[in-house]
Amino acid sequence: MSIPALPAASFSPLYQQIKTMILASLQAAEWLPGTSIPSEIDLAARYLVSQGTVRKAIDELAAENLLVRRQGKGTFVATHQEDAWQYRFLRLEPDSGEKFQLFNRFLACEQLKPSSQVAELLKLKAGDAVIRIDRIQSFKGKPIVFEEIWLSATRFKGLTLDKLNAWLGPMYAFYESQYATHMVRAEEQIKAVNADQELAGHLELPVGQALLLVDRVAFTYGNKPVEIRHARYNTSQQHYVNQLN
């Protein structure tokens, strides 16, 4: 006769709640990329839990590459502005095994109305504008990558071709230092396509040549999509690598 109990508000362990609070602080920019967060003991006092519980929360955030632990020094907010992390999301590498040194050339940087597809992927509100960037990356003087990049015009207000050309180094370090936007993860979809006339021109190869098409959506804290890339790789002298676990 009794009313069956509703499915209990699903159990959430303490360390998950701590994790959420740390995430909130990251998202609120309370601790900035490259800086250290409070020690485990301090956080334990702040959240009124034991050090072990804070530890487990940080462990998971470190496993997700949001934080970086350094024994003896502290725990740091992950940043793309460090040598080891500069090309964390770059999966292309030369067949020869040598080190990649890519040279950037930006062709365009324009504000425009997004296509419906771009607007949807970036979760824009109706009327929001976007910035489209075209760039070519070269290795040893040969153009290897041609890509179009879309960004929200409000988040990246004032971005110009000149600012891009003045920057040396990876895009994601640029976003971080100039627009307080740290990239946390990305999703890629890959296809093979034949080069059309325009691509053939940009990449200096014959029309019809097979190219790797890589579509990427990159996210910042809170799973917010912030950047779209539509890239074509010349894979004659290099390849895309992937680990399956």
Add this chain to the structure above:
Amino acid sequence: MSIPALPAASFSPLYQQIKTMILASLQAAEWLPGTSIPSEIDLAARYLVSQGTVRKAIDELAAENLLVRRQGKGTFVATHQEDAWQYRFLRLEPDSGEKFQLFNRFLACEQLKPSSQVAELLKLKAGDAVIRIDRIQSFKGKPIVFEEIWLSATRFKGLTLDKLNAWLGPMYAFYESQYATHMVRAEEQIKAVNADQELAGHLELPVGQALLLVDRVAFTYGNKPVEIRHARYNTSQQHYVNQLN
């Protein structure tokens, strides 16, 4: 005047040693894929450490997908023979988002002398033979994947085209149940290539069409390379997905 201390035998935490021992048991097939390993308490008694230490060792093995924890039931050796894991290494999916149901057709299964490249990748001894398999995978009647597969002829002794054709389901489940070989991880290198006459025939598309070339080396316990794949995907209606973290 004293001799400087040699770099101390690098510190190895207890849980790492436990992890190594568990790994050894997996490699020795003491516990088989799909079966449960002893409880944490039992293992703690066996290795004379606390439950927490065993726990940390198992945590890492679970993170590497070698073990699977199931609350209330136990900890199990990962297996490819389970629905959820059937296509753990398949990164291709239809653009439409619908479920992939691939149909296998094996064209060949022959024993031969390996090329030097294959021998090297599989770390074969001089004189060891290999088995080469050709297969086509189709979706909705359309051929999507053509691939050549190389296996060590000693590990996969007696493998024939008939046995392959009698098997329904994923290759890795086949290896596991018929040859006691569980795949742990794989490395892929991806390029875009133009279809030649032979590929165009197999995949029913025009010569020159861009295809995804996926080269894979798959490993079993102890980082032992066991299988090589050289696959071409038609990506006109499907794409390769990847997560960057």
Add this chain to the structure above:
DNA sequence: CAGTGGTCTAGACCACTTC
């Protein structure tokens, strides 16, 4: 109900970094 993994605590001690 017993047995499993999962959480949380408190405390001791170790390894690494910096001063």
Add this chain to the structure above:
DNA sequence: AAGTGGTCTAGACCACTGC
């Protein structure tokens, strides 16, 4: 020497599964 993260322990209790 002090402060940080890293390891290890012992014990209590919770959540889930299956008998």
